[in-house]
Amino acid sequence: MESKITTSAFEGWNLDTQRPLIIAGPCSAETEEQVLETARRLKATRTQIFRAGIWKPRTRPNSFEGVGVKGLKWLKMVKEETGLLTTTEVANAQHVYEALKYGIDMLWIGARTTVNPFTIQEIANALSGVDIPIFIKNPVNPDVDLWIGSIERLQKVGITRIAGVHRGFSSFSESRYRNSPNWQIPIELKRIRPDLPLICDPSHISGKRNLLLEVSQKAMDLNFDGLMIETHPDPDNAWSDARQQITPEQLGELLDHLILRKTDPGSNGFMSKLEELRSEIDRLDQELLMILEDRMKVAASIGQCKKENGVTILQSARWDQIISKYLEVGQSKGFSEEFIRKLFMAIHQESINTQTRIMNE
Ligand code: PEP
Ligand code: MN
Numbered sequence: 001m002e003s004k005i006t007t008s009a010f011e012g013w014n015l016d017t018q019r020p021l022i023i024a025g026p027c028s029a030e031t032e033e034q035v036l037e038t039a040r041r042l043k044a045t046r047t048q049i050f051r052a053g054i055w056k057p058r059t060r061p062n063s064f065e066g067v068g069v070k071g072l073k074w075l076k077m078v079k080e081e082t083g084l085l086t087t088t089e090v091a092n093a094q095h096v097y098e099a100l101k102y103g104i105d106m107l108w109i110g111a112r113t114t115v116n117p118f119t120i121q122e123i124a125n126a127l128s129g130v131d132i133p134i135f136i137k138n139p140v141n142p143d144v145d146l147w148i149g150s151i152e153r154l155q156k157v158g159i160t161r162i163a164g165v166h167r168g169f170s171s172f173s174e175s176r177y178r179n180s181p182n183w184q185i186p187i188e189l190k191r192i193r194p195d196l197p198l199i200c201d202p203s204h205i206s207g208k209r210n211l212l213l214e215v216s217q218k219a220m221d222l223n224f225d226g227l228m229i230e231t232h233p234d235p236d237n238a239w240s241d242a243r244q245q246i247t248p249e250q251l252g253e254l255l256d257h258l259i260l261r262k263t264d265p266g267s268n269g270f271m272s273k274l275e276e277l278r279s280e281i282d283r284l285d286q287e288l289l290m291i292l293e294d295r296m297k298v299a300a301s302i303g304q305c306k307k308e309n310g311v312t313i314l315q316s317a318r319w320d321q322i323i324s325k326y327l328e329v330g331q332s333k334g335f336s337e338e339f340i341r342k343l344f345m346a347i348h349q350e351s352i353n354t355q356t357r358i359m360n361e
Contacts, residue, residue, distance in 0.1 A: 005260045009197035009225040013133055013161050015048055015085075019260065020219075021199065021226030023087065023135075024251055025051035027241040028064065029071035037233045039078040041248035046255060049106065050075070050084040051228060055095055056240055057112045064239045072102035079105070087135065092119065093126035100130060108135040109150070111167055111204075115139040120150045124157045133161035135199065135228070140179075142169040144188045151196070163197040164189050165228060166219070168205035178207020178244070181215065183222060184279055187272050190223075199226035203244045209235070212246065213254050220258055222271050229254070295347070296354050303355030313355045319348060 007019035015021060024042055029035045029052040039050050052075060056066035075086040087106040090096045091113045099107055113119050114137055127134075134154055139146045151162055166186040168179025190198055200219030202212045216227055232238045235245035246254070306313060323344055330340035 005262070007197075007225050010161075010163075018046065019225060020258075021049070021197070022047045022251075022255065023049040023051050023199065023226065023228040024231045024248070026053075026232045026238065027203075027230045027245060028053045028056050028239055029067055029074055029088075030239050032074045032077070034233060035071070035074040035078060036081065038231060038248060039082045039084055041233065042084065042231060042251070043082050045248055045252040047248075047251070048085060049087055050078050050082070051087050051108070051230075053240070054088050054099075055091060057089075057091060057110055058240070069098050072098060072104065075104060076102050079103070090123060093122050096123055096126040100132070106133040106135065108165065109137060111137045111140045113137075114150045115141060115146060117146075117149060117153070120153045124153045124159075127154070127159060128157040131158060131160055133163070134159055135163050135165045137165040137167045137201065138169065138185065138189075140170045142182045142185050144185050144192070147185075147189060148192060151193070163199050163226070164193075165199045165201050166205075166224070167201040167203075177205055177211070179205050181205050181218075183218070183275055186224075187222065187275055191272070197225040199228055200224045201228040203228070203230040203241070206244055208243050209246055209250075212244070213257055216254060217258060220260055222275065292347070292350075296350065299351035299354050300358055302351075303358035306355065307359045313352055313359065322348070 005019045006017040007021070008017065009019075010017065010021060022045065024045070024047040026034065026038055035052055038052075042050065052071065054066050054068060054071035054075075056064065058065055072088070075088060078084055079086050085105040087108055088099055088104055089110050090099055090107045091110060096107070109120070109123065113123070136147070136150055136154070139150070147164065151164070154162055164186065166181070166189075168177060168181050169185070171180045186198055186200075189196070200216065202215035202219065205215050206212050212229065216229070219227065229251055230241060230245045231248050231251050232242075232245040233247065235247060236242055238245050303313070323341065326344055327337055327340050331337070
């Protein structure tokens with residue numbers, strides 16, 4: 001990392017103010033040795049908060065579902081030995097009571113819990129009168145209101161320190177990510193609730209190690225306040241999420257490679273503006289393709305018509321007419337002649353190909 005940059009996002013949290021805040025530790029607590037070894041090795045990095053899942057929400061049954069309450073004792077040992085603050089996931093009132101009993105410093109709420117207002121309310125009720133810091137992950141579906149609703153339920157019972165954690169969103173389509181980042185959603189959260197610190201969890205977004213740096217850097221460029229990254233002493237043999245975990249030493253290297261740009265309002269505004277403009281471009285490109293698709297359907301009908309009437313595909317006079325008309329329109333819109341020629345030649349060629357296919361069917 002470059003020179004030390006600080007953040008005021010965690011005021012009142014009793015944390016070192018260096019940006020980004022680092023939360024690290026294994027996906028799951030597995031054994032006392034694994035937990036303690038991870039924590040000892042993380043001490044050499046800038047990690048401030050040690051995470052480990054004790055109760056694991058797994059997609060399918062018969063996977064490792066966490067060690068349960070005995071893992072809380074290991075977290076307590078981590079705190080006593082290393083001084084790292086500790087956090088674990090809670091998904092119901094019982095989890096809350098147990099975690100509080102063992103003096104866990106902060107709690108996190110998982111993506112599968114944030115979606116459910118009943119469960120969030122149950123957790124909120126269990127927390128009333130206990131002002132513990134809470135990290136709340138985005139819901140699995142890209143719904144910023146649901147995320148905000150969960151935050152509000154916690155605030156209503158008196159929780160004052162809440163941070164959002166962006167961990168990506170489920171999708172059916174193939175993607176290079178395990179959970180698609182949809183960056184506009186955390187950006188929207190930040191716009192509506194600029195008072196809340198925002199943390200990125202590149203591990204669950206990426207699903208694999210080789211994307212962690214890229215996603216972490218993106219989060220830094222979008223002015224996130226912290227990172228939650230899964231680390232394990234022997235990642236390949238982790239009992240859950242093996243492919244996305246890295247060693248504490250690899251975490252140290254990743255942090256060394258992060259480029260931190262200044263976070264004055266000018267640059268924040270710039271990055272979210274850029275992100276907004278890029279999604280506008282993406283939307284327009286999609287629209288362009290849809291329009292071209294419609295155009296090809298019409299070309300196919302013309303092909304059918306020509307076939308039935310026994311006329312040739314290429315009607316030169318018509319093509320001349322099109323190109324000269326659009327050269328003129330294009331010029332009035334500030335496009336170069338070369339661009340209009342190339343664009344319409346490509347479109348025309350694709351139409352001819354479509355018609356050829358139809359005529360030879
Ligand atoms: C986790 O952090 O290990 C976890 C289960 O996260 P999520 O709720 O984001 O899936
Ligand atoms: Mn995990």
